[in-house]
Every structure is written in structure tokens, then in C-alpha cells.
Amino acid sequence: xxxxxxxxxxxxxxxxxxxxxxxxxxxxxxxxxxxxxxxxxxxxxxxxxxxxxxxxxxxxxxxxxxxxxxxxxxxxxxxxxxxxxxxxxxxxxxxxxxxxxxxxxxxxxxxxxxxxxxxxxxxxxxxxxxxxxxxxxxxxxxxxxxxxxxxxxxxxxxxxxxxxxxxxxxxxxxxxxxxxxxxxxxxxxxxxxxxxxxxxxxxxxxxxxxxxxxxxxxxxxxxxxxxxxxxxxxxxxxxxxxxxxx
Amino acid sequence: xxxxxxxxxxxxxxxxxxxxxxxxxxxxxxxxxxxxxxxxxxxxxxxxxxxxxxxxxxxxxxxxxxxxxxxxxxxxxxxxxxxxxxxxxxxxxxxxxxxxxxxxxxxxxxxxxxxxxxxxxxxxxxxxxxxxxxxxxxxxxxxxxxxxxxxxxxxxxxxxxxxxxxxxxxxxxxxxxxxxxxxxxxxxxxxxxxxxxxxxxxxxxxxxxxxxxxxxxxxxxxxxxxxxxxxxxxxxxxxxxxxxxxxxxxxxxxxxxxxxxxxxxxxxxxxxxxxxxxxxxxxxxxxxxxxxxxxxxxxxxxxxxxxxxxxxxxxxxxxxxxxxxxxxxxxxxxxxxxxxxxxxxxxxxxxxxxxxxxxxxxxxxxxxxxxxxxxxxxxxxxxxxxxxxxxxxxxxxxxxxxxxxxxxxxxxxxxxxxxxxxxxxxxxxxxxxxxxxxxxxxxx
Numbered sequence: 001x002x003x004x005x006x007x008x009x010x011x012x013x014x015x016x017x018x019x020x021x022x023x024x025x026x027x028x029x030x031x032x033x034x035x036x037x038x039x040x041x042x043x044x045x046x047x048x049x050x051x052x053x054x055x056x057x058x059x060x061x062x063x064x065x066x067x068x069x070x071x072x073x074x075x076x077x078x079x080x081x082x083x084x085x086x087x088x089x090x091x092x093x094x095x096x097x098x099x100x101x102x103x104x105x106x107x108x109x110x111x112x113x114x115x116x117x118x119x120x121x122x123x124x125x126x127x128x129x130x131x132x133x134x135x136x137x138x139x140x141x142x143x144x145x146x147x148x149x150x151x152x153x154x155x156x157x158x159x160x161x162x163x164x165x166x167x168x169x170x171x172x173x174x175x176x177x178x179x180x181x182x183x184x185x186x187x188x189x190x191x192x193x194x195x196x197x198x199x200x201x202x203x204x205x206x207x208x209x210x211x212x213x214x215x216x217x218x219x220x221x222x223x224x225x226x227x228x229x230x231x232x233x234x235x236x237x238x239x240x241x242x243x244x245x246x
Numbered sequence: 247x248x249x250x251x252x253x254x255x256x257x258x259x260x261x262x263x264x265x266x267x268x269x270x271x272x273x274x275x276x277x278x279x280x281x282x283x284x285x286x287x288x289x290x291x292x293x294x295x296x297x298x299x300x301x302x303x304x305x306x307x308x309x310x311x312x313x314x315x316x317x318x319x320x321x322x323x324x325x326x327x328x329x330x331x332x333x334x335x336x337x338x339x340x341x342x343x344x345x346x347x348x349x350x351x352x353x354x355x356x357x358x359x360x361x362x363x364x365x366x367x368x369x370x371x372x373x374x375x376x377x378x379x380x381x382x383x384x385x386x387x388x389x390x391x392x393x394x395x396x397x398x399x400x401x402x403x404x405x406x407x408x409x410x411x412x413x414x415x416x417x418x419x420x421x422x423x424x425x426x427x428x429x430x431x432x433x434x435x436x437x438x439x440x441x442x443x444x445x446x447x448x449x450x451x452x453x454x455x456x457x458x459x460x461x462x463x464x465x466x467x468x469x470x471x472x473x474x475x476x477x478x479x480x481x482x483x484x485x486x487x488x489x490x491x492x493x494x495x496x497x498x499x500x501x502x503x504x505x506x507x508x509x510x511x512x513x514x515x516x517x518x519x520x521x522x523x524x525x526x527x528x529x530x531x532x533x534x535x536x537x538x539x540x541x542x543x544x545x546x547x548x549x550x551x552x553x554x555x556x557x558x559x560x561x562x563x564x565x566x567x568x569x570x571x572x573x574x575x576x577x578x579x580x581x582x583x584x585x586x587x588x589x590x591x592x593x594x595x596x597x598x599x600x601x602x603x604x605x606x607x608x609x610x611x612x613x614x615x616x617x618x619x620x621x622x623x624x625x626x627x628x629x630x631x632x633x634x635x636x637x638x639x640x641x642x643x644x645x646x647x648x649x650x651x652x653x654x655x656x657x658x659x660x661x662x663x664x665x666x667x668x669x670x671x672x673x674x675x676x677x678x679x680x681x682x683x684x685x686x687x688x689x690x
Binding site for chain 2: 039040043044046047050051053187190
């Protein structure tokens with residue numbers, strides 16, 4: 001259980017983040033959890049440390065406070081070997097249609113914040129010559145749908161950012177992984193009816209994220225059934241798609 | 247609104263269900279509410295964890311907050327499942343000091359019911375091992391309770407069925423174990439009298455329990471298998487199961503009962519056949535010590551997924567009483583006789599030793615406890631009312647965590663600590679505000 005490897009997990013209070021961090025800690029990794037609410041992150045840190053004996057620290061980070069990112073990276077106890085970003089905010093689509101502040105918050109939380117921070121860390125990884133970046137995006141970003149296109153557009157932006165970063169870093173031997181969980185049973189989706197076959201548990205996503213470090217992969221659909229589903233959905237001609245209620 | 251029931255699936259009541267995400271948000275969740283009760287994993291059999299109007303799920307409180315691997319001192323949130331905790335601590339050489347008959351209970355529920363295990367005669371109830379707990383009071387404050395601080399509130403909360411407020415966290419000490427095996431010995435008792443004597447004869451063993459073939463009649467009434475066990479030591483493995491891993495993995499698959507079996511499958515024939523089989527297979531190993539994995543030893547029924555469904559749609563009652571030692575023989579004999587005479591069926595009948603309890607409403611007292619399962623039927627209630635009278639007359643009582651039907655009079659007669667409990671409830675403003683279907687039914 002001794003390993004000097006370290007994980008920086010952005011989104012340390014999310015169910016997926018908790019599950020992912022636990023998998024790393026079980027494998028002997030040192031874990032740094034970030035959250036806006038550090039007390040809540042502390043609950044997860046204590047839990048992971050109690051279960052695994054790993055060293056788990058918490059670090060305050062608001063993904064909307066982009067001007068503080070440089071300081072944040074500078075004050076981390078160490079530059080991590082792997083950064084995993086599970087930051088996300090589903091928001092309320094109908095509210096986002098008229099409430100610009102809400103729409104901006106959804107876009108900034110899902111795209112601007114994660115992209116800027118991972119971009120910053122990528123530069124540091126390049127300087128060092130090593131590091132893996134794992135971003136949790138969403139199948140909602142594969143094609144905009146009437147029912148959640150503000151969130152979807154932000155995730156599409158994030159997916160494109162990760163794709164571009166991967167393209168740029170690959171020749172230098174650095175990995176960028178995009179994880180698309182599909183539906184996941186978490187607090188974020190509590191109260192929403194989810195079809196069982198295409199719905200993953202948070203632990204499944206956490207395991208898939210950890211496996212991505214060991215086994216490789218570029219774009220990972222946690223439940224494989226999502227890949228053909230999204231291929232079909234993106235393949236529908238726009239003149240047909242626009243008439244569907246999705 | 248959601249329809250809720252306990253593990254016995256009787257009774258069922260509508261309730262609003264709230265699920266606060268963290269213990270810190272709970273006081274806000276209940277601030278302006280009345281008629282609420284906490285619910286853990288819903289394993290109380292009757293109506294203890296169904297709120298009068300609102301039921302507050304603690305399942306989001308599932309974090310282990312601190313664990314000292316040297317001393318075994320652990321602090322957990324109230325919604326942590328015992329099964330989860332055991333999976334974490336057993337491989338590290340620890341066991342939970344008191345465990346009930348199922349591992350699918352929350353730590354908060356274990357305190358609220360002051361659960362007892364097969365080691366109550368030696369180690370007391372789970373509540374006796376709680377060094378501190380944090381409690382959300384109806385007024386929105388959160389207090390720490392320990393033997394030194396708010397001791398009255400602690401003894402009301404241990405066994406208090408959630409009626410003093412919602413337990414948020416608990417600190418207790420784990421028991422060190424050297425292996426994940428139990429060294430078990432089986433004794434055979436041909437009737438109830440010898441079963442009671444046999445249980446007393448193994449009082450020096452940490453874990454003891456008797457399974458009664460409750461359909462045996464006449465001279466064989468109460469014939470039992472007595473299981474006495476200790477946590478095995480490494481040399482026990484060398485002798486009894488050479489080469490076995492010190493901490494065996496849980497490879498005991500679960501067989502689920504996926505739908506409601508019709509009640510007819512539990513008729514006299516099928517139960518009789520089950521018990522006969524159990525009695526035979528146990529008797530074969532009689533007298534010889536052997537090793538059992540901790541999981542099937544402590545939680546044999548957890549291996550059969552949703553076993554509560556085998557009693558059919560109407561659900562079942564679990565009747566658990568305790569009778570003081572000196573009067574236990576005749577009273578328990580009468581209960582067994584009545585039940586077996588009617589063929590009222592009991593998938594399992596369990597007999598255990600108990601020592602004194604310490605919470606105001608704790609179930610245990612120095613005596614013997616008998617547990618029977620009875621499918622809900624039209625005439626079962628009258629039968630149990632009759633049995634209640636014998637139990638109470640002997641100075642016994644019924645276990646609130648199992649109860650779905652006792653009368654307020656039976657309850658009051660069995661629980662002399664009730665007056666003090668009510669006083670504590672008044673003092674913290676819980677009377678009338680923190681209320682479950684059980685507290686309404688019994689007038690707590």
C-alpha cells in the first residue's frame with residue numbers, strides 16, 4: 001500500500017468524486033480533495049482515510065473563482081500525478097432559458113472553470129514532463145437537446161477542450177481522458193426517473209475513472225451501451241432531430 | 247407521500263420522506279416540522295421508523311469520520327450500515343462489540359433500539375459500548391451525549407427509538423479479533439427445560455443462542471440446538487481448518503426471494519420440514535467444535551436476500567419477549583405450546599440469554615428472550631394478546647424494535663423507565679413533535 005503517487009480530485013463532495021477518490025486511496029494513492037464547502041469535503045476525506053489508511057487532505061476551491069486558480073495551484077502541497085475533474089452542475093434548463101445569471105453559472109461551472117483549471121495544470125504537467133488529466137464530461141454534450149442544452153452546451157465545450165488538449169499533449173507523452181458516465185444515480189440526479197440498463201452507480205464510475213489511469217483509453221463511456229446510443233443520436237439528420245422531443 | 251413499512255411489512259403507513267444530504271443540514275430540515283422520526287435502513291419490524299407525518303432518512307449520513315487502527319476507537323455517522331462497517335474493520339482485526347441478527351442495520355438504528363447480540367449476557371447491549379453520540383434536538387440544537395455530558399439524555403436515547411431526536415454521529419470502541427472465523431460448538435437439548443439449563447451452562451462463552459424447533463410437541467416441546475461460539479484464534483485455524491486464510495473473504499452468495507411467496511408455502515408441513523432439516527444437520531455436528539465464517543454465523547438470514555417476503559403480502563409479526571430468569575420456564579413453555587398447538591408457524595424461533603439493560607426504554611433484562619415469526623392472519627392478534635398477558639404477569643416485556651401490535655397497557659406494564667423517558671421528552675420539547683407510528687400507538 002505504499003506509493004508516492006498523488007491524486008488531485010476536483011469536486012470532492014460529489015458522489016462520483018467520493019467513489020473515484022476511494023478507489024485511488026485503496027490502491028495506496030495520496031489524495032487531495034477540493035470543494036467549495038471544505039467542511040463537507042472533510043466528511044469524505046475522513047471517510048476515505050478511515051477506510052483505507054491513506055493520507056487525504058482537503059483544499060478550498062470555488063470553480064467559479066477563476067482569478068484564484070493560479071494561487072490555488074501554487075499552494076497545493078504537491079503537483080499531483082493525476083488530476084480528476086468531476087465538477088458539474090445540472091442546473092435547471094427552464095430557469096436557464098430566462099435567468100441569464102443561472103445560465104451563466106451552469107456554463108461557467110461545467111465549462112469555463114474546469115477548462116481553465118485543467119488547462120493551467122496541463123502547463124505544469126508539461127513543464128514537469130508527466131501527468132494525467134481525467135475530465136468527467138457528459139453524453140449530454142454529444143448533441144444539444146431541447147430539454148438540457150445549456151448544460152449540454154457547456155459539457156460539449158468541455159469535451160472539445162479535453163479533445164484538443166489530448167491532441168496537443170499526446171505527442172509529449174501526456175494523457176488526457178474524457179469520461180462520459182451517462183446517467184448516474186447520485187444526489188445530483190435524485191428524484192429523476194432513470195432507466196436502469198443505462199444508469200450507472202457512482203461506484204461504477206469511480207472504478208472506471210481509476211481503471212482509466214491503469215488501462216488507458218481516450219474517451220470512455222462508463223456503460224458501453226451509451227456509445228452506440230450516442231452514435232445513433234448524433235447520426236440523426238438535423239431536419240429530423242429538430243422535430244423530436246428530447 | 248410514500249407508503250412505508252418495517253421489515254415485517256406490517257403495518258403500512260403513508261409518510262412524507264425527507265433525505266437530508268449531510269448531518270449538518272438535518273437541524274434545518276426539521277426546524278419547522280412536527281410529527282417526524284428518523285429512519286435508518288428500515289429493519290425495525292413494525293412501525294418504529296415510520297413518522298407520524300414525516301420520516302427523515304439518515305442514509306445519506308454514511309461516512310466514517312475517524313478510525314484509530316491501534317485502539318479500535320471509531321466515530322461514524324448514524325447512517326453507516328453495520329455491513330459496510332464490518333467489511334472495513336474485520337480485515338483489520340476488529341469486530342463490532344455487539345451485533346444484532348442482521349447486518350443490514352444502521353449504527354443509529356442500533357443505538358435507538360439498543361440492540362443486543364448473542365453476547366448480551368457478557369457484553370451488554372450496543373448502547374453500553376457507545377462512548378459518545380451527537381444528537382439533533384427538536385429545538386434545532388445539536389448536543390453531545392456521553393456518560394459525563396448530558397448523561398440523562400444518553401440513557402433516554404439508547405433504546406429510545408429515535409424519540410429524543412435524531413442521532414447524527416456515534417463514537418464507540420471496536421473489539422479486537424485475531425481471525426475472521428468463529429469457533430462454534432453445538433449442544434442438543436431435547437426439550438425447553440434442558441435448553442434453558444444448557445444456555446445457562448454456557449454462560450462463560452461469549453456468544454450463545456438456541457434455535458428452537460417450535461413445532462415439536464409434547465415431551466419434545468422446545469427441543470433446541472444451542473450454538474456457543476468464540477472468535478477463533480489463529481491456532482484454532484491450524485487445528486480445525488489448516489491452511490485457511492486468517493480473514494476469509496465473503497464468498498457466501500446471496501440467494502434472493504424475488505417475489506412474494508403465497509402464504510400457503512409456510513404451512514405446517516413446510517415449516518416442519520424446514521425445522522426437521524435444521525435440527526438434523528445441526529445435530530450431526532453436535533459436540534464437535536468447528537469453524538464458521540463470521541458472516542453466516544452472526545447473520546444466517548442475511549444470506550437469503552429478502553426473506554421477509556416469504557410470509558406473503560400480508561406481512562408477518564415478529565414476537566420477541568423477555569421473561570425474568572426465575573419465571574422463564576413456565577411462561578416460555580406456555581408460549582411455545584400455544585404457538586405449536588395452532589401450527590401458527592415460525593420460520594425461526596430463537597432463544598437467548600439476556601443481562602440487564604441500561605437505557606430508559608432498553609429491552610433487555612436479566613432473563614431469557616424468545617423470538618417467533620408469525621404470518622399476519624385474522625386470529626394471530628388475539629393469540630398474541632393472550633401471550634402478552636403471561637409475559638407481563640411474569641415481569642417481562644416486548645421488544646419495541648420488533649413490535650407492531652402490543653397494547654399501551656402491555657407496554658406500560660413492561661417498561662418502568664417510561665415515566666423518566668417521558669419526562670426527558672418533555673424537557674427537550676420532543677413530546678408531540680418527534681413522533682412515530684409506534685409512539686402514537688403506544689402513547690409515548
